[in-house]
Amino acid sequence: MYEGVVQNLIDELGLLPGVGPKSAQRIAFHLLSADPADVKRLAHVLLEVKERVRFCRVCGNVAAEEECRICRDTRRDPHVICVVEESKDVVAIEKTREFRGRYHVLGGAISPIEGVGPDDLRIRELMARLADGQVTELILATDPNLEGEATATYLARLVKPMGLKVTRLASGLPVGGDLEYADEVTLGRAFEGRRLLDV
Amino acid sequence: MHVAHLSLTDFRSYSSVELALEPGVTAFVGPNGQGKTNLVEALAYVATLGSFRVATDAPLVRQGASRAIVRAAVVRDDRRALVELEINPGRANRARLNRSPVPRPRDILGLLRTVLFSPEDLALVKGDPADRRRFLDDLLVARAPRFAGVRADYDRVLKQRGALLRSAVQTRHGRRQGPRRQEAEAGFAAAGAGDALSTLEVWDAHLARHGAELLAARLELVAALRPLVAKAYALLAPASAPAGMEYRHTLSTAVDGLPPAPGDGPAAPPVTEPATPLPGRSELEEALRASLLEVRQAELERGVTLVGPHRDDLLLRLGELPARGYASHGESWSFALALRLGAYDLLRAEGGDPVLILDDVFAELDARRRRSLADIVAPAEQVLITAAVPEDVPAQLAGARFDVAEGSVTRVR
Numbered sequence: 385m386y387e388g389v390v391q392n393l394i395d396e397l398g399l400l401p402g403v404g405p406k407s408a409q410r411i412a413f414h415l416l417s418a419d420p421a422d423v424k425r426l427a428h429v430l431l432e433v434k435e436r437v438r439f440c441r442v443c444g445n446v447a448a449e450e451e452c453r454i455c456r457d458t459r460r461d462p463h464v465i466c467v468v469e470e471s472k473d474v475v476a477i478e479k480t481r482e483f484r485g486r487y488h489v490l491g492g493a494i495s496p497i498e499g500v501g502p503d504d505l506r507i508r509e510l511m512a513r514l515a516d517g518q519v520t521e522l523i524l525a526t527d528p529n530l531e532g533e534a535t536a537t538y539l540a541r542l543v544k545p546m547g548l549k550v551t552r553l554a555s556g557l558p559v560g561g562d563l564e565y566a567d568e569v570t571l572g573r574a575f576e577g578r579r580l581l582d583v
Numbered sequence: 584m585h586v587a588h589l590s591l592t593d594f595r596s597y598s599s600v601e602l603a604l605e606p607g608v609t610a611f612v613g614p615n616g617q618g619k620t621n622l623v624e625a626l627a628y629v630a631t632l633g634s635f636r637v638a639t640d641a642p643l644v645r646q647g648a649s650r651a652i653v654r655a656a657v658v659r660d661d662r663r664a665l666v667e668l669e670i671n672p673g674r675a676n677r678a679r680l681n682r683s684p685v686p687r688p689r690d691i692l693g694l695l696r697t698v699l700f701s702p703e704d705l706a707l708v709k710g711d712p713a714d715r716r717r718f719l720d721d722l723l724v725a726r727a728p729r730f731a732g733v734r735a736d737y738d739r740v741l742k743q744r745g746a747l748l749r750s751a752v753q754t755r756h757g758r759r760q761g762p763r764r765q766e767a768e769a770g771f772a773a774a775g776a777g778d779a780l781s782t783l784e785v786w787d788a789h790l791a792r793h794g795a796e797l798l799a800a801r802l803e804l805v806a807a808l809r810p811l812v813a814k815a816y817a818l819l820a821p822a823s824a825p826a827g828m829e830y831r832h833t834l835s836t837a838v839d840g841l842p843p844a845p846g847d848g849p850a851a852p853p854v855t856e857p858a859t860p861l862p863g864r865s866e867l868e869e870a871l872r873a874s875l876l877e878v879r880q881a882e883l884e885r886g887v888t889l890v891g892p893h894r895d896d897l898l899l900r901l902g903e904l905p906a907r908g909y910a911s912h913g914e915s916w917s918f919a920l921a922l923r924l925g926a927y928d929l930l931r932a933e934g935g936d937p938v939l940i941l942d943d944v945f946a947e948l949d950a951r952r953r954r955s956l957a958d959i960v961a962p963a964e965q966v967l968i969t970a971a972v973p974e975d976v977p978a979q980l981a982g983a984r985f986d987v988a989e990g991s992v993t994r995v996r
Contacts, residue, residue: 494782496746502782530739530789538785567690568729 390416442513444489444506446471454478454487461485465513466523467539469493469532473525485523488513493531494538502538510539514546521549528555584696584935585965586626587663588656593648594670595621596990608961608982610968611992619969619987623699623940625653626967629666630697630938631721632676632688632731641672657695659935666691692728696937698927700944704919708906712896719801719897722808722926726933730800737793737892744786744888751780752886787875794891795868798832801892802841802861805830812925819924819955820917824902831896833889835874838862917952920944924959936964944968945975953977 385391390412397408415423439445440452447453454460454474464485468474474487490505513519524539526532540550556574557566566574585606591597596618611619620636624643628634634643644651651670656663667679668688678688685691706714723730809828816826829842837843840862862870874890875882882889899906899918906918930937939960945953945968957977960966970976973984984996 494785496743496750496782496786499746499750501747501750530736530743534743534782534785534789537788538782541785542781567686567732569732572729 439489443487444471444491444509445474445487459484462518463520464523465510465519465521466525467510468525469527469535477525483523485521490526490535493526493535495531505535507539507542511542514543514548519548521551524550524552528553584657584659584938586655586695586938586967587658588654589622589626590652590654591622591625592652593645594625594651594653595643595645597621598645598648598990600990600992602985602992604965604967605983606965608966608968608980610970610973610976610980610982610984611987612970612973612976612984613987615971617987618990618992620701620942622987622992623942623967623969626655626695626938627697627699627940628670629653629655629668629691630695631724632668632692635699635701635703639672640670640676643670644672655695664694666694689728689731692724692731696725696930696935697940698923698930698937699940699942700920700923701942702944702947704923705915707922708899708910708915708918712894715897715899716892716895718922718926719804720797722929723800723804725926725930725937726804727800730797733793733796733800737790737797740786740789740793741888741891741893744783744790745886747783747786748882748888749886751783751883783879787872790888790891791868791871791875794871795864797892798867798871798895799861799864801895802830805897806861807929808922808925811928812921815924815928815959816917816921818959819920819952820914823914823917824904826906826918826921827900827902829898829900831898833874833891833894834867834870835877835890836870838866838870841867841870913949913952916947920952920956927963939963939966941966941968943970945970945977954979 386394393412393415394405394408397403397411398405400408403411415426436448437446438448438450440447440450440455442451442455445452445454447455449456461484464483465488466477466483466485467488467490468477469490469492471489474489477483477487488506488510490507490510492500492505494500494502494505514522522539522543524536526535536552540552543550554577556570556577557563563571586604589600589602589604591600593599600622602622611622613619624634624636628643634640637643649671652667653670654665654667656665658664665679665681667682668691669677671677676688678685678691680691680694707718720730720734724734805828812828813826816823832841834841840860871891875888878889888894899922901910901914901918904910906915910918927937927939941956941960944956948956954977957979961979966980966982968976968980983994985992986995
């Protein structure tokens with residue numbers, strides 16, 4: 385055990401995800417020997433991120449203002465909404481530069497084991513966005529695991545009466561990979577989702 | 584296939600042991616409690632990623648050690664593969680193939696295939712349905728390793744659905760914990776979002792899809808296994824009534840090609856060869872879904888999933904009587920052996936003679952059954968036997984012999 389403040393710092397750091405007691409100690413001593421200006425800057429952004437960052441009132445993505453950058457961007461296609469589980473999924477899809485529509489961040493997936501039901505996700509907000517009929521396509525981009533699939537099925541059933549186009553991201557083979565290295569489940573999915581080769 | 588080398592580190596009673604093995608028969612002989620079964624248990628673990636003796640991994644690691652390592656060199660069609668498995672209780676196991684790590688231990692399934700006979704097999708006939716379901720599912724995985732994934736997915740859906748049903752039960756009794764959001768707004772409520780029930784349909788759909796895949800595979804397996812088991816049983820117990828088996832499902836709706844679930848009583852006509860082809864996955868999925876709807880009220884009261892492959896059974900019969908409850912001890916033993924022999928025949932017919940492991944089995948059999956079993960297994964590519972005394976090993980199965988005493992293994996022949 386170290387003296388008061390130092391131990392407090394180690395304890396706090398140890399609460400962060402992926403940081404064990406040893407790493408917490410290492411980071412604490414790094415901070416102790418660091419330039420005071422650097423530490424001040426770190427402390428400042430920590431406070432700032434908590435004070436300033438909020439969740440976009442439209443899509444639920446992390447935002448610096450009332451609405452996020454994407455929702456404010458008038459060049460984005462308002463007819464297509466891509467539904468994802470987390471904000472980090474938005475970043476992943478944005479990197480592709482393939483998608484020009486808007487997003488909706490659910491904040492997780494349906495998982496009774498963890499006590500997460502539809503009421504705990506931002507589904508009501510999604511339904512409100514769809515109500516005015518401007519959106520014509522909903523892309524379900526939840527994770528391709530059991531909980532993500534269940535969430536996608538649930539949403540597809542929920543919006544079915546609205547008559548809009550509902551699509552699910554394809555699962556299958558990684559690009560640039562070898563067929564032989566794909567696991568059976570992925571390869572099986574790829575077979576199910578095979579498409580006509582038009583030449 | 585055969586195992587050419589087995590090496591254990593901190594596995595059960597062994598801190599370290601290296602064994603060079605050969606095709607043909609090898610016997611491990613020694614008094615009880617000296618570690619014979621530990622040797623074959625390690626091999627069976629590499630084949631199935633689970634122990635046939637314990638449900639958790641902790642007892643597999645030597646006291647005081649943090650992990651156990653099993654290495655097996657498997658030779659198949661003159662090709663040698665080195666499979667290594669690090670068993671970490673409470674954490675993920677790690678596997679290597681030919682010294683390179685594989686992404687998941689599951690990826691080594693299928694490299695070594697074993698059929699294991701042990702005194703615990705009596706439970707296949709006398710024990711709970713769970714024992715027979717495990718027999719079928721393990722065999723499915725041995726035939727096609729991808730079923731390890733199918734089974735895991737089904738178990739996961741079952742868990743999720745179970746959690747949902749239980750929370751529905753609690754809501755009903757007004758004991759639900761945690762904050763609950765305000766009642767749904769228009770539109771959302773109109774869509775029938777009575778929380779639990781609305782997502783139950785989603786889990787029904789997933790349960791039906793994964794369940795149908797498992798169910799279809801089991802039905803196909805039972806059909807393939809039935810004649811092989813009957814043949815093996817007739818060899819082991821020629822004087823007894825013929826052995827038969829039927830898959831007992833929990834579906835409440837009729838499906839083409841699937842007879843209604845057989846009852847427990849001694850009635851039921853003798854099993855005839857099914858003339859109609861087995862039902863396909865989509866029909867089974869439909870039937871599962873319909874059956875779930877029928878039991879919904881009961882499920883919501885009890886908080887458990889009442890329909891699906893996790894509640895099915897394999898009904899074993901001798902003549903027209905169910906083996907469970909009616910068969911004598913000797914008949915039960917013969918039936919258990921016949922199931923394993925049927926599994927062996929099936930795996931062998933599909934390529935790659937599996938390694939046969941007979942753990943302390945001969946001591947349990949009378950002279951005639953002992954001889955029949957020895958005759959059947961003698962031609963196998965590799966047979967590993969454990970026995971307390973050399974006399975327990977039948978003469979037809981003379982081969983290499985290791986003596987096992989106080990954790991040391993020495994070759995004597």
